[in-house]
Amino acid sequence: MQTSPAPGRRAVRSSLPLAFVAGAAVGVLGGMIGLGGAEFRLPLLIMLFGFAALQAVILNKALSLVVVLTALPARLAAVPLSTLLPHWSVVVNLLVGSLAGAWVGASWATRMRSSTLYRILAVLLVLISFALIGNHVGTLHHINLPPATILIVGVIAGFFIGIVAAIMGVAGGELLIPTIALLFGTDIKVAGSLSLVVSLPTMLVAFARYSRDGSFTVLRRHARLTAVLAAGSVTGTVLGGLLLGVVPETVLVPFLALLLLLSSIKVWRHATSE
Incomplete structure (x- = not known):
């Protein structure tokens, strides 16, 4: 016999087959444009599985870590470490800002009212949808700036990312990749690999900060669901990578951007139900 959720709390849908399919679908969508798909997974965790805003963010962060860790070896095979080492200063420059930003962002999220966090997530989904279109329309041109200015802008950009x-x-790839290409003038493939190198320690810092909050227990309470979502996400990301280029970006990218915009509306509406 099922029990009703406590007042003010939504029941979490814990269907394991649904979790694998949803994780795989998100992975395929992200993989087809060279991303992990966390931007698309977050709304599903809220709308389909019923997680509260902060729980969804923590769960999404854990799944993003798994996807990035599994993506790194494949990425290093495509873009060797020897190609990335000359750009070590780019990674350090962005990390100075992003590590601090990750701690601050996670601290803010744990202190926000749930309704406020829903609204902020909705706005950020809109931001990511525009970043998605911007990254895949036209060519990213290097912005020539003095070295000292690049250093300062890199730290500030890293902080906000x-x-x-x-x-x-x-992981923040949709924001990191264009920042690296525009600010430091690196090739887009190299920028994609560098973004993973920046993302991993940045996510670990945010994860460490979230681990100090009571909502972090969501990972333990829903360990099986998390594991199945992770398996689906990794499987889908690999499959999506194999399908890279099958669907023209002129069709796929606007569709995904529209999907994020629609998701932002639904996530915003959750704020009124809290």
Whole structure:
């Protein structure tokens, strides 16, 4: 016999087959454009599975970590470490800001009212949808700036990207890749690999901060669901990578951007139900 959720709390849907299919679907969508898909997974955790805002963010962060860790070896095979080492200063520059931003963003998220966090997540989904279109329309041109200015802008950009990534529980590739290409003039493939190198420690810092909050127990309470979502996400990401280029970006990217916009509306509406 099922019990009703306590007042003010929504029941979490814990269907394992649904979790695998949802995780795989998100992974395929992300993999087809070279991302992990965390931006698309976050709304599903809230709308389909019924997690509260902060729980969804923490769960999304854990799943993003798994996806990035599994993606790194494959990415290093495509873009060798020897190609990335000359760009170590780019990674350090962005990390100075992103590590601080991740801690600040996670701290803010744990202190916000749930209704406020829903609204912020909705706005950030809109931001990511525009970033998605911007990354895949036209060519990213290097902005020539003095070295000292690049250093300062890199730290500031990293800080705000760290905040966004922490609050959404994502790796932040949609924001990191164009920042690296525009600010430091790196090739887009190299920028994609560098973004993973920046993302991993940034996510670990946010994860460490979230571990100090009571909502972190969501991972333990829903360990099986989390494991199945992770398996589905990794499977889907690999499959999506194999399907890269099958669907033209002129069709896929606007569809995914629209999906994020619609999701933002639904997530915003959750704020009124809290």
